[in-house]
Amino acid sequence: MTETMDRNFIWDFIEDDLANNPGMKVHTRFPPEPNGYLHIGHCKALCVDFGTARKFGGVCNLRMDDTNPAKEDTEYVDAIMEDIHWLGFNWDDRFFYGSDYFEKDYELAVGLIKKGLAYVCELSAEQFRDPQYCGDLTHPAVSPWRDRPIAESLDLFERMKNGEFPEGKYTLRAKIDLASGNFCMRDPVIYRIKYVEHHRQGTKWCIFPMYDFAHPIQDALENITHSLCSLEYEIHRPLYNWVRDNVDLPGNPVGFPRQIEFARLNITYTVLSKRFLRGLVEGGVVDGWDDPRMPTLCGLRRRGYTASSILDFIGRTGVAKSDSLVDIRQLEACLRDELNATAPRRIAVQKPIKVIVDNYPADKTEYFEVSNNPQDSEAGTRKVAFTRELWIDEDDFAEVPPPKFFRMKPEGEVRLMGAYIVKCNEVIKNTDGSVKEIHCTADLETGNGMPADGRKIKGTIHWLSAAHCEDVTLHLYNNLTTLENPSAKPDDKDYTDFINPESKIVVEHAKVEPPLKDAKVGEQFQFVRTGYFCKDTKYPNTFNRIVTLKDSFK
Incomplete structure (x- = not known):
């Protein structure tokens, strides 16, 4: 256009x-x-x-x-x-x-x-x-x-x-x-x-x-x-x-x-040779021409890219007479800009750890109102259930925290996003040493508000009620190759020598808000503090990470 x-x-x-x-x-x-x-x-x-x-x-x-x-x-x-x-x-x-x-x-x-x-x-x-x-x-x-x-x-x-x-x-x-x-x-x-x-x-x-x-x-x-x-x-x-x-x-x-x-379009970490792409398909390295790691338009579409973001990217790269190498992060930035404005926010816990709020009634369910999209005042709000047993993400807890770690840690306080401030009191472990559950107490006067004594809480983490969530699979996609400049491939190497072993990471049993179970195929969301995702077209109850939430590219 x-x-x-x-x-x-x-x-x-x-x-x-x-x-x-x-x-x-x-x-x-x-x-x-x-x-x-x-x-x-x-x-x-x-x-x-x-x-x-x-x-x-x-x-x-x-x-x-x-x-x-x-x-x-x-x-x-x-x-x-x-x-x-x-x-x-x-x-x-x-x-x-x-x-x-x-x-x-x-x-x-x-x-x-x-x-x-x-x-x-x-x-x-x-x-x-x-x-x-x-x-x-x-x-x-x-x-x-x-x-x-x-x-x-x-x-x-x-x-x-x-x-x-x-x-x-x-x-x-x-x-x-x-x-x-x-x-x-x-x-x-x-x-x-x-x-x-x-x-x-x-x-x-x-x-x-x-x-x-x-x-x-x-x-x-x-x-x-x-x-x-x-x-x-x-x-x-x-x-x-x-x-x-x-x-x-x-x-x-x-x-x-x-x-x-x-000049052709050349993108970092992206091999556009049709022979190479066909070899990936025929060799079973990817699961088809529309594999979300592929630079094909059907692959980008399945991953969650929009036509408008791709056209925006093409426009930004311009038309020139000499070859150049475009940073793939520019493509990601085009989509990120669009989805930041349009994607509904939802909560997903990738690697769940059980949190028990000991001073919260076991038979009580409370609902907190959260924004569907802070960038869009017309997107409205939704209610998220809060109960005694919750899930938080494994990455939001550190038993031996590094310096300036403001999320959940023993004897530390943290804000549960949109809800209470809680304090970590006890960590229960499995026989293999992994965390089984974390016991906390909540400051029940701080639901969506500041502490009465004015103390400052630096960390905020997302969460889900253990009784109000659904299990899904997440596919976390990264660059398909490790070769930043495809034209710099050594003559004695093949592009297949540079396949990224972490180009697809499968996360099973992630927890998400219940309505996501009925999301439409291809529907896009921002999973708060996590990234942008869309529901996959082939695998049931599976969400593809389109792009991460933030990047340093300008």
């Missing part, structure tokens, strides 16, 4: 193009490959493509780049469309597949052969990597079949299409410049043989166009004016322009479609 994006160099280019081409309507496209789920890196491209079109009153197509059938599937097509709609973008009736153009791609490739601008080559994949044939910066590449007669190339290309040859036997190469300093222009392969069933075309085709050939053709056929893509395609731009200018596609303004590159 344009409201999430500041002015950037792409908009400057487009404004110049509009000034020089009166009547031009900006037309962009988002072309994901349906071989996996969208991740937050794709979200930047989404915002640039759809947001730029919206900024200039244009339109944006959604095109599935399904020209490489090896790992493509309709499962991914459906998931991609769901994610884009979730973010708030819409392509209306402009939905296409790259495979829609296979006939046209073939026709245009034949046209290049007829013009002497393409030829069938017999170099194997190994020979393509051999310096004898690929050359180097000072020596041109070589192909013994570059001067193959046009008629022979036409015959072989048709026979390739008819399935007469095995994979790797022949390729179709564009005839450009074997001595070019840009290796992308050294007669690149534009068609290869591949016997893989296509998710839409079935076995109709056994030759498939390379992305660098198909992409500019698809853009031109859809009347795209600006093809916005990530920075690694900058070196491919001369090839994009060559294909655009040499195939027979009349009707587009001279010099259009125009390719413009921008």
Whole structure:
């Protein structure tokens, strides 16, 4: 959305193009490959493509780049469309597949052969990597079949299409410049043989166009004016322009479609390689593409991220021409800012310890009124039960407290949030030395008020009535990898070597307020003094920690 994006160099280019081409309507496209789920890196491209079109009153197509059938599937097509709609973008009736153009791609490739601008080559994949044939910066590449007669190339290309040859036997190469300093222009392969069933075309085709050939053709056929893509395609731009200018596609303004590159989104501790993410899923390291530790949009959604917080993050990172590394805490801060204002407050005790208030009647239940959200005066209040037996969090008690520990400790006083001040009198232990229960006395004159003698109580802790709570499971999520800068991975290491063993911590038998048992799937809460959580979509009675309550990031 344009409201999430500041002015950037792409908009400057487009404004110049509009000034020089009166009547031009900006037309962009988002072309994901349906071989996996969208991740937050794709979200930047989404915002640039759809947001730029919206900024200039244009339109944006959604095109599935399904020209490489090896790992493509309709499962991914459906998931991609769901994610884009979730973010708030819409392509209306402009939905296409790259495979829609296979006939046209073939026709245009034949046209290049007829013009002497393409030829069938017999170099194997190994020979393509051999310096004898690929050359180097000072020596041109070589192909013994570059001067193959046009008629022979036409015959072989048709026979390739008819399935007469095995994979790797022949390729179709564009005839450009074997001595070019840009290796992308050294007669690149534009068609290869591949016997893989296509998710839409079935076995109709056994030759498939390379992305660098198909992409500019698809853009031109859809009347795209600006093809916005990530920075690694900058070196491919001369090839994009060559294909655009040499195939027979009349009707587009001279010099259009125009390719413009921008930097990818790189985030600390976040590997956005689709191959790596697929390996995690297939290897059982995570429990699916929507595992809340995954940087996929469905994973972030399941974890509890909102579309608006992700768009806010993308807007804050900006659009640049050079790569940079964004701190993942900035993403967390965007969500934290939103949830601080919107999430209802609830009480959860992660690691419960029993507290018995000895001077409180065993048969009495009292209700204290607490705020649903101090940041929202219209959120109202709710009542929380108080009884003789309570749960507090293990971390809020120290038998031998460190300096400046103001929570519960022997002979110390602490405020039970929204209720009484209590004093710890006795600690009862189990045979293994763990704490069984803590006995306290309450100052029953301090319910929601200050002590009559004016003494100051520095510590406040949360609590729940042992008779008025429900057991749930908490999933505490942390960074999936321990590698701060993914691009700094040593060459002799794999990303799987940096999987964080504490990326998911399961806390069973946590105690929560009774109404949370009936919380809606995906509903978000702030568990006071603990963090932001949402109810999981797969596991019953389970809440995912979205982000911690506080962070030092500014």
